[in-house]
Amino acid sequence: MSEAQPRIKVRGLTKIFGENPLPALRLLEQGKGRAEILAATGAVVGLQDVNFDVNEGEILVVMGLSGSGKSTCLRCINRLVEPTAGKVLVDDIDVTALSEKDLLAFRRTRFGMVFQQFALFPHRTILKNVEYGLEIQNVAPAIRTERALAAIEQVGLKGWDQHFPSQLSGGMQQRAGLARALALDPDVLLMDEAFSALDPLIRRDMQGELVTLQKRLKKTIVFVSHDLDEAIALGGRIVLMKDGRIVQQGFAADFLANPADDYVRRFVEHIDVLGVVTAGDAMREAACVAEWSTTADEALGRLEQSGDPAVTVVCNEGRFQGTVEAPTLRGAGTTPIRLLLSDQDACVVESATLTSAVAKLASGRGEIAVVGPDRHLRGVITNTDLVQALARRNGSSAGTAR
CATH class of the missing domain: 3.40.50.300 (P-loop containing nucleotide triphosphate hydrolases)
Incomplete structure (x- = not known):
């Protein structure tokens, strides 16, 4: 990139x-x-x-x-x-x-x-207000009206073009101000x-x-x-x-x-850290990752050695497919794990804040995957990782304040 x-x-x-x-x-x-x-x-x-x-x-x-x-x-x-x-x-x-x-x-x-x-x-309609900059530039009336109406629609004011500012709420008036700027296509x-x-x-x-x-x-x-x-x-x-x-x-x-x-x-001391720190900041490398063609017995053996609460399952291209926990794997023998997925929604994108991760983990999941926009696996987060990430952030502030 x-x-x-x-x-x-x-x-x-x-x-x-x-x-x-x-x-x-x-x-x-x-x-x-x-x-x-x-x-x-x-x-x-x-x-x-x-x-x-x-x-x-x-x-x-x-x-x-x-x-x-x-x-x-x-x-x-x-x-x-x-x-x-x-x-x-x-x-x-x-x-x-x-x-x-x-x-x-x-x-x-x-x-x-x-x-x-x-x-x-105040004496101009919203349309005429939005047209104003184009009017100053001597843009032809038909063209400036077309561009102004497009800008009005962009900011969610379609249908309000013939109203006057006094007929609009404060938020709608600010949208009109934004539309006036956008109409110029700056x-x-x-x-x-x-x-x-x-x-x-x-x-x-x-x-x-x-x-x-x-x-x-x-x-x-x-x-x-x-x-x-x-x-x-x-x-x-x-x-x-x-x-x-x-x-x-x-x-x-x-x-x-x-x-x-x-x-x-x-x-920054009042900031809610959960709303700022991202999943990408808090993630770690997954200890137990398996491609979806892996058998249940093989996946269970890897899981028990890794200490992770679940197997993170990916396709051949490395895209996250879901997780499988130990109880599901036991007794499944040579069944491919793609047929045993326990949770296909156990993931957040790496740019998401920890608020999203907390919501996922609070539902009882032991671990969630962190993925890119294409669902390629980037890492994982457990409750322990979450606590450690918050401790690092709070510790860096607390440790320097005197």
Whole structure:
């Protein structure tokens, strides 16, 4: 499988707010802190030497508390906020070097933006709201209507195109805002606290629908959030910011296993580990695997030597078929084990969280298989493996906290 390629490269991004940022920039380069620079120059350091990549087709969540610089960072990507220093490369085009005319054209073709506030025109129907960006681009009326209706259907608002924003719920209005961005068919979606104004239940629904939509459209998305649970729900990499700098970046499991400092440790301490650690993280190599043509007697002999609670049965190509336990094998002689499968559902995919594994093991199974998307066997998990995986995660946090 080819390695994901960066669609966006952020390099040394720095933003200083103030009438004369250059003295503050020099102090920043000398290693002075935010408070010192504010006292000396009156300028505010919004971003300091921010570096990250956004891969083609991924959701990258930039997050942090209020004042961390996350929204400033997002708006520097399309230069709604002008960076003081550094570069933003989109498909190796330096956005920070574009003229105003070229930047405007670049935004119209490459970026779609969804804000926290729905920003819909109250006097326009949903269709006319969604058409707006295409209208600005002078797209022919018939074409823009066709594209707008397609985007409205993509976000689940089919049939609501002739309604006005005031006739829609908050969640539906946010869907309309997303449809307006999608109608432009942008390469990159920038989403600034897009679901923060929604009620918790609607917010979770929108998170799930964005993930589903992303699987189909495969856009490159930068999503700003202050909510770690939201970042985990979206399932992508996370860039955690504090005081204008990146503290740590990686997947949620990386933050749990190896928090960069006490700030990160406090940030993730409330996370439900079962909902973050994957079956692939917790699995081990199966001790007793047998192809489905193996006889019951032979399989029983292997099982008794292995100490595993069941035989993991695979086909000739290594795809998981099911499990067979010892009581089923005893007395079955030369019967092929493919005819004796006890449990064909004793598996989870390696990307599934341990919550799924717990549900399977809680039903009385002694062991479940971990499989790839093609059901090829990757490993197994028992209750003991599960406990050990949780102990490792909790131990790595507990052991470093003082």
